[in-house]
Amino acid sequence: MISLAPPPLPSDDKRWKIVNGTMRRHGFARHALIETLHTAQSSFGYLDDTAIRFIAKSLRVPLSQAYGVVTFYHHFSLKPPGKHTLTVCTGTACYIKGSDKLLADAEKHLGIAQGKTTPDGEISLMTARCVGACGRAPVVLVDGELAGQLSSEQVIAQLERWVVA
């Protein structure tokens, strides 16, 4: 017999209550999967095994489907992000204005490829497909804050500020 009662919270970490709150607001309906994953990712920074299992069980969604959704959408991450995140926009307008060079220079400076985090866990280098600020291309997100019309030197200066701080 399968138990239909929602599973207990994985730990007494208060963030699970926030995640549970999103599911409750949607009446634990299966279609709340993506919304709940959003809440979990913004609470924890990424989605680990525990989170995916907990959400899948609570919403009575097969684990395979939950994992399928997490890996389908670019926004969801299975790995913890670095302390700081630099996101380079690689949309068309930014590309025409030289974002490929910004990205290559940042990769070279940090010694990591896009989508990776430095070994000390300090800085993640990510890319985004257009943040919709094309009027200010090339654009990067510095810990989520938008900065426009940047040069490679300015981006590297920012990366160096993080190391010092």
Next chain:
Amino acid sequence: MNLEELKQIAENTREEHAKFDYDINICMGTGCLSQHSDQIKDQLTKAVAATGKNAFVRRTGCMGLCAAGPLLLVNSRGIKHEVLYNHVTTSDAESIAASLGGEPVAALQCDLREHFESQVHVVLENSGHIDPEKIEDYIARDGYEGLVTAVTEMTPGEVIEQIMKSGLRGRGGGGYPTGLKWSTVAKAVGDPKYVVCNGDEGDPGAFMDRSVLESDPQRVLEGMALAAYAVGASRGFIYVRAEYPLAVSRLTAALRDARRRGLLGNNICNSDFSFDVEIRLGAGAFVCGEETALIASIEGRRGTPKPRPPYPAVSGIWGKPTLINNVETFANVPPILRKGGEWFSSIGIGKSKGTKVFAITGKIANTGLVEVPMGIPLRQIIEGIGGGVPDGHTFKAVQTGGPSGGCIPAELLDLHVSYESLIEVGSMMGSGGMIVMDDTSCMVNVAKFFIEFCMTESCGKCIPCRAGTAQLYTLLSRICDGEGTMADLDLLVDLSATIKETSLCGLGQTAPNPVLSTLRYFRNEYLDHIEHKRCTAGVCAMTKTNETVEVSA
């Protein structure tokens, strides 16, 4: 709420505004906010208070000219001339405050008449004029008049008739007649019905939807409510990209205000029409802009498309009739109901009625958002409104329609913009991104960029798109590396045709367009890469040849 009450709110708000001698509007869209326009607003509020002048400092949405941000617009009571300031910084607050009532600050004045004068604002009529988080500001500019009139005085059929008459077509790319879509959903059997606003603006280089949602969110909600009334829906979803946090927060505020005023919720205007809207966040998948994929995503599943028919109009969310329109399409609806379908159809050309918002970006002086009547020559958009290509470079091409569109060369600049004319030249309207490229852009590389985009964004469900885009990418990479052969060109054309004809959804069916259009207009660049191992723009490194030095010299 009835029409009288609505007009009373409008009147009260206008009186409230008229108490001030000066209105100072500060753009707080994503572009200007990234340059700290919020701090400028605080500084200016303080500076104005210090001078004792009776001025109101208002947060507004996008004014369009993102390149010159932060922007600030000063209106003086009794004087018709508005003064637009650009590149404002916090240190300018005092001089602006001091100039009120006297001569404007000359150094900050934006003098781009041509940019603004040839535009016609329908969708953007409130952008930059109202506070996006104040429903009263929207009502004061005749907002919700269309909805309240429709619900209290018109039948759903009459609403659809106005939309039919207007000739409005989908602004998300396809250009399907909106009135026809509405009447199909209205006739469809099923209960409940849903209205979905597609704000998954995945097309890189386009930001019209973001700007409308940030600057005038109530307009989109009113458009959705009108659609719901017309087709008999009671529940709506608005699907917004997670990359647009500001749009989401403004929409959340707008929903709260509209419910508080009884313009959303149960028994709107004391009628038996009830409608409410939920926000759904996208999670970064371009394919979710395709309507069947979007439905899958709203249902909490992977965003993979389904074969059509059945169309969402008959079987959409949870198998129920669903109306899906783009943000800009909904934004066009309230003025049509207010001013009539005939008014709307008087703007535009041929079968393309009304206006279109374009995001002009890339190698152009005045990057930003513009709204122009359909049928305007492309040249006027690029050279007039856009201000041409800066830094002494020459115009090479303008790319429209995003990854599904094509590149239009200089010799076709006199084209009059419409759905049909753009398709004729091998591109498409798309959602309205226009990316200008100059002589430093290599068209083969641009084609490779778009194919790489489609390759990574392909959902993987059907083989032509999943495998075909990857093969196109390999071929283009080979050409960019200087290893291409003439046989590769034939293969590109052949494979493109196969992908177009056999892919399941719009993503695959249009993915080869950038390749085909660059081959059509810039074949010589492909030949340069293949025969002479040369990239005239100096973009492709040609790593596998010995001529790299000659190219970069």
